[in-house]
Amino acid sequence: MKPFLEQWNPTVKAATVLVCVILLSVQYLVSLNLAVFGLCVALLLAGSRCGLRRLAALLLPAGMAALGLFFMGLYYARGGAADTAALDTVSALPYAVRAAMSRNLYTALQLATRLLAYAGLGMLFALSTSGEFFIASLLHQCHLPPRFAYGILAAFHLMPGMVREFRQVRLAFAVRGLHVHALSLKPIFTMLVNSVRWSESVAMAMESKGFCGDAPRSYYTVPRVRAYDLAASAAAVGGLVLGMLFLRY
Numbered sequence: 166m167k168p169f170l171e172q173w174n175p176t177v178k179a180a181t182v183l184v185c186v187i188l189l190s191v192q193y194l195v196s197l198n199l200a201v202f203g204l205c206v207a208l209l210l211a212g213s214r215c216g217l218r219r220l221a222a223l224l225l226p227a228g229m230a231a232l233g234l235f236f237m238g239l240y241y242a243r244g245g246a247a248d249t250a251a252l253d254t255v256s257a258l259p260y261a262v263r264a265a266m267s268r269n270l271y272t273a274l275q276l277a278t279r280l281l282a283y284a285g286l287g288m289l290f291a292l293s294t295s296g297e298f299f300i301a302s303l304l305h306q307c308h309l310p311p312r313f314a315y316g317i318l319a320a321f322h323l324m325p326g327m328v329r330e331f332r333q334v335r336l337a338f339a340v341r342g343l344h345v346h347a348l349s350l351k352p353i354f355t356m357l358v359n360s361v362r363w364s365e366s367v368a369m370a371m372e373s374k375g376f377c378g379d380a381p382r383s384y385y386t387v388p389r390v391r392a393y394d395l396a397a398s399a400a401a402v403g404g405l406v407l408g409m410l411f412l413r414y
Contacts, residue, residue, distance in 0.1 A: 171294070175298055176306040178398075190279075219292070220288070228281075238277070241269075297386070300314050315376070320364075
């Protein structure tokens with residue numbers, strides 16, 4: 166049996182994440198941002214098959230970006246210059262300490278923790294949602310035309326082949342004694358040419374199998390919106406609204 170997050174209807178989940186992102190964008194509570202981020206991480210570990218190592222690998226760049234945003238807000242945010250100038254008389258303290266004592270500190274925390282909250286919500290959706298399940302949900306809940314849906318799926322499944330082709334092209338250059346640096350466009354160009362050929366083959370295969378986006382067809386997977394999908398969305402949005410109303414900092 167799949168974990169709860171992976172059973173959650175992807176369209177409802179995406180709408181819930183979008184609403185939460187919009188609500189977070191109009192508030193300035195550090196505690197709420199941290200609570201959302203911590204809850205997303207806990208739900209991923211408890212309600213999905215996402216491993217701790219994979220989660221940590223994604224949290225590392227998000228943490229580095231949040232740290233950079235924190236220092237940017239600490240030193241360059243508006244409203245803290247006067248306080249920092251007033252603390253210039255305390256010559257024994259370095260500038261970094263005096264800046265941290267200014268009003269810019271809370272602004273920097275707001276920016277950094279908001280980025281972490283956004284990263285948590287994004288990972289909550291991405292790491293607990295299957296691509297095929299999401300496309301199937303867009304087909305049935307959002308009425309996405311089948312030709313677009315299956316085109317997206319075809320491109321999605323071509324990605325591993327493109328990565329494999331890129332490695333083979335680099336190996337072919339190395340066998341021929343040609344040095345290819347990391348930013349060289351030669352293997353990328355060759356990979357894209359082969360990818361165009363693959364896409365044509367996929368299109369011909371779909372046409373030969375009688376695929377038509379307008380004709381009625383049966384579906385192997387038919388996602389449905391159930392009561393617990395709506396209940397989970399209501400709990401997420403309601404909890405965020407309560408946090409905005411009752412949290413102070």
